Amino acid sequence: MRCRDPPCRSRGGRTEAVVAILSPSLPLPTTLAAGAGLPSHLLLNRERPSSLAACAAEVARAAASSFQAGIGGCEGSGDVGGRTGGRRSGGSGRGKSRGAGDAAGERKRSAGAAARPPPPHSPIEIIKLCFDFLNADTDTTSTMLRWIMAKLVKNPSIQSKIHDKIMAKTGDEKVEVSKEDVHGMPYLRAVVLEGLRKHPPGHFMLPQKAMEDMEVGGYLIPKGATVNFMVAEISRDEQEWAKPMEFIPKRFLPDGDSKGVDVTGNKGIRMMPFGVKRRICVGLNFAMHHLGYFVANMVREFK
Template sequence: MLFSMDFACYGSDKTQEYMKLVIGIVDEAGRANVSDLFPVLSFLDLQGVRARMRGYLRKLYKSFDDIMEERLRFRSLNKESKDYNDVLDSFLDLMQDGTSQLSRDDILHLFIDLFLAGVDTTSSTLEWAMAELMRNPKKMVKARTELQQVLDKSTLKLEESMVSKLPFLQAVIKETLRLHPPVPFLIPHKAICDVELCGFLVPKNSQILANVWAMGRDPSIWENPNSFIPERFLENEIDFKANDFNFIPFGAGRRMCPGLPLASRILSFMLASLLYHFDWKVPDGLKAEDMDMSQRYGLTMHKAQPLRAIPVKM
């Protein structure tokens, strides 16, 4: 979508490099750092976090800069061609027509933000959704049955436009995000003045973290909070807009995640594709209910043990 490139060729050294860069950046961003507790020591970089992060970001920046340079050469040689119509082309059009103040450096940093924010969170959520469905085979059957009912019987082809007709599948995504929010503490906010919340004084300039992981498992909000029950989102019209603030995996208000519309649609379509094209089973004779569902905490929340699932052609 960003560059008209396939980043999922697992035999490619370039793909592996991108994966290592993303994992490295996310791990360093979520690492406990003494400089966060004692800012006066930050210039020392005692744990080397800043140096490693700078190295990862420099490599990612250089890689995206090479992609942009190659595209600019292509555009200069093929001025009438419309082979690409992606996000990069859109920003290059803005940069070159003189109506925008965006510089090349601005665009490259924006792509880093988009790439990091979209890749790791989406893949981890999809992994959790598949893991929960495999542990709850009746839910998987229910989702697949819904797919078969909605599918165009004449073409037997799954289209992205069908996502809106799959309420149970969308409920599966919401329930996954409730139990396993990809960013468990959301993005930090800062109090711009002294404010009292629920009897507690939050001093000016305090950093505030919203623990959406704890909210999603709060028994005062959710019935059977630790159980995977997508039906709860069919019984109550709870969406991502955070109207009652019970369910805010994308944040809320003016600062909520701008990728919400894309993420919710793409997640649903990817999960639908996996369920439609394959049946799934756990490997090595492992019982589904015995799957390891422990979590590895950081800036983003991954399964401690990556999901292993065997696809069986339908």
């Protein structure tokens, strides 16, 4: 049944409530706990939960409370037979006591409910999916869009060039740039890729924990240590990129110096805004489409 009250609907201030819940959670995945670099940090964490863990738990509780109302709106069956006080055949049904017909109907409805297969996801799983969608998808894409538009504002020559490309592809009569138009503009894709190179959505990766003692590059990483690195610095390496701190979209054109660069990491890792290999972001294609679509339409309308 169609959801009648999704948690992201703006009615009744729901949007503001969701934003208020998500805002403190955005830096959590890449924030190191206080004392994470100290040998005794595990002991400290055992004695008193870190503020990071406490904040994450509070965000989870608030998200569950907010999304629960929306999930409840999706669970109603809307079955008229399940409502009380309805009309019965041969009378108005008002002021009458429950009879044999009502009891039989109740048993029939109970048997039908028992025969239904269980829902594929529990309420808590749906809450987590909603939270992941809003947090991991919406915020990262909007952050990337802001960076790209800021770079175009600071580089009017690039903005004019991409505007000319868009107008040549779409003309003046079109209301908006379509998906097909976006796929046919290599310079637009180059602008998006250069934005991802210069300012990936996350400066750090999601933290990982060492499952055993290991040595990497001559450094000992003890079991249980939190491991992270700066993703953005990979794509700002002067040994890999010419003028890495400048915004130069043409480097991602066929004749540019980034020939062979693959954001999936299958052909070597020179940038990894979406991660790489098996654990790459599942929304890569979705994000690339959205970024190209919004950049094209915003440049076309607001140059």
